[in-house]
Amino acid sequence: MSLFDSPSFEGHEGIHAFSDEASGLKCIIAVHSTARGPAAGGCRMWNYASSDDALEDALKLSRAMSYKNAMADLELGGGKSVILGDARTQKTPALFEAFGRAVEAVGGRYWTAEDVGVSPTDLAYARKHTRYVAGLDGHAAASGDPSPVTAEGVFRGVRLCVRRALRRDLDGVRVAIQGVGHVGAYLAQKLHAAGAKLILTDVNTEMLRRVADATDAEVVAPGAIFDVDADVFAPCALGGAVSLDTLPRIRARVIAGAANNQLADAEAGRQLFRRGILYAPDYVINGGGIINVAGEIRALGRGEAFDPAWVEDKLDRLTLTLEEVLDQALHERRPTHEVANQIARARIAGAETRAAA
Ligand code: NAD
Numbered sequence: 001m002s003l004f005d006s007p008s009f010e011g012h013e014g015i016h017a018f019s020d021e022a023s024g025l026k027c028i029i030a031v032h033s034t035a036r037g038p039a040a041g042g043c044r045m046w047n048y049a050s051s052d053d054a055l056e057d058a059l060k061l062s063r064a065m066s067y068k069n070a071m072a073d074l075e076l077g078g079g080k081s082v083i084l085g086d087a088r089t090q091k092t093p094a095l096f097e098a099f100g101r102a103v104e105a106v107g108g109r110y111w112t113a114e115d116v117g118v119s120p121t122d123l124a125y126a127r128k129h130t131r132y133v134a135g136l137d138g139h140a141a142a143s144g145d146p147s148p149v150t151a152e153g154v155f156r157g158v159r160l161c162v163r164r165a166l167r168r169d170l171d172g173v174r175v176a177i178q179g180v181g182h183v184g185a186y187l188a189q190k191l192h193a194a195g196a197k198l199i200l201t202d203v204n205t206e207m208l209r210r211v212a213d214a215t216d217a218e219v220v221a222p223g224a225i226f227d228v229d230a231d232v233f234a235p236c237a238l239g240g241a242v243s244l245d246t247l248p249r250i251r252a253r254v255i256a257g258a259a260n261n262q263l264a265d266a267e268a269g270r271q272l273f274r275r276g277i278l279y280a281p282d283y284v285i286n287g288g289g290i291i292n293v294a295g296e297i298r299a300l301g302r303g304e305a306f307d308p309a310w311v312e313d314k315l316d317r318l319t320l321t322l323e324e325v326l327d328q329a330l331h332e333r334r335p336t337h338e339v340a341n342q343i344a345r346a347r348i349a350g351a352e353t354r355a356a357a
Contacts, residue, residue: 008059013039015055016106020098024090025083027102028055030062031110032078035351038108039079040134040290040297041065042115043099043123045087058082064260064283065290067344070351072287073317074294077348079110087117093125100126100133108132113293134296141299141306146289149311151186153288154258156319157280158191158232161254164326165278166231171195176230176252178202178222179237180211183258183286187236188215201225202237226250235259242268247275256280263337273335281340284325287318 003009016029028051031039041062048054058080066078083099085091103112103126113135114120120137127133136142162173175191176199177184188198188211198217201224202208212219220228226249233252235241239261242250247268255262255277262282263269272279291314299306325343329336 003055006056006059008056008063010059010063012059012062014106014109015059016102018098018102018105020095020101023092023094023098024085025095025098025102026051026085027081027083027099028058029081029102029106029110030055030058030079031106032059032062033066033348033352034077034109035348035355036066036070036077037075038111038132038297039065039077040069040074040111040113040293041078041080042113042135043081043083043118044115045083045085045091045117045122047086048082048084051084054082054084060261066348067341068283068287068290069294070344070347071284071318071321071340072291072294072314073321074291074314076111076290076294076297080115081110081112083118091122096122096125097128100129103132104130106132111297131300134293134300141296141304143292143296143299143306143311145182146292147182148186149292149315150258150286150289151183151190153291153315153318154183154187154234154236154256154285155190155194156315157285157322158187158234158254158256159194160319160322161256161278161280161326162232165253169194172197173232174199174230175232175234176200176225176228177234177236177257178225178241179235179259180204180207181236183289184234184236185211187234187258188217192216199225199228199230232256235262240264242272242279244268244271247271250277252277254278254280256285257282258286260286266337269335269337278326279336280322281325281337283344284318284322284340288315291315291318 014031061080069076192215232254234257236258243264
């Protein structure tokens with residue numbers, strides 16, 4: 001299939017491929033939309049099996065960022081970059097300096113930040129050659145680790161879904177969390193403080209034990225998390241947790257968590273709906289992190305310090321947007337992810353129309 005026919009291409013404004021022989025950099029910067037503002041999305045470094053796989057990942061991730069940024073009501077479009085290579089063995093300062101030159105070459109239409117395999121230290125090298133980098137430490141506009149803000153947004157989303165689907169508050173509600181890394185651990189603390197009973201899993205047994213001890217949680221093996229007796233399933237590990245294989249095992253009435261791309265495919269989303277499970281669309285409920293990053297981009301643009309009150313206001317609105325999605329889905333009897341996609345596309349199209357007028 002050619003690039004323009006790929007379903008993932010869907011309306012991309014630009015796809016930029018860069019290579020730098022001296023440093024070994026090979027990267028793709030995908031800009032899905034700048035209708036709402038400059039495209040923003042992290043940089044992922046991954047040992048892709050082929051450049052086709054890297055391109056496919058960049059396209060999917062950049063479109064998802066357009067939707068996520070629109071739903072978080074940010075004046076940002078969607079983009080993403082991927083560096084082809086092994087983040088454990090192939091990172092060098094020269095590689096990230098070359099990446100910075102690549103970001104600069106896109107002329108401010110794309111802002112980068114951290115994603116899987118890329119740290120603030122790496123981005124500091126990129127920053128030498130471009131100002132379009134967020135997520136650095138040590139300056140007044142810096143936003144710091146986005147994970148606590150993501151976790152707060154997810155916590156509020158879980159509480160909302162529980163109120164709507166179970167008609168109760170979090171006290172005594174059983175929540176199964178898959179993955180207690182950066183976001184999952186903060187989420188576990190918040191839910192524990194609200195009186196929820198937790199069932200946790202992680203492939204990292206040391207981390208799992210630490211978080212479980214701190215939250216009086218029950219622990220299960222990674223493969224068993226789909227079978228537990230829980231009211232809420234919160235995927236906070238990798239994508240694809242909700243599939244046609246796992247769905248028949250999930251007994252929870254609510255699925256709400258931090259992971260990106262939770263639905264293995266659209267059919268899993270439709271099956272969820274038929275089973276009467278309330279699903280909080282991932283890119284809506286997990287928008288807290290990009291809101292935090294947007295706070296840094298805003299502060300850098302204005303030459304001001306980072307403003308936590310602005311972030312808090314956006315986080316409040318994110319929960320209202322989730323509520324709007326749930327209301328519309330209920331009213332129209334449609335799956336929540338389809339409603340969220342429709343609202344996101346309408347917000348992007350609205351910005352395109354305003355720009356053209
Ligand atoms: P993380 O890498 O810190 O945590 C992920 C955890 O999942 C790790 O502890 C890992 O050991 C565990 N894990 C991996 N595979 C597993 C499996 N099969 N079963 C159980 N546990 C498994 O990542 P994070 O920053 O906490 O992000 C978690 C998810 O949320 C990711 O999908 C990420 O893309 C998404 N997300 C994160 C943020 C953020 O602010 N960090 C924002 C938006 C979305």
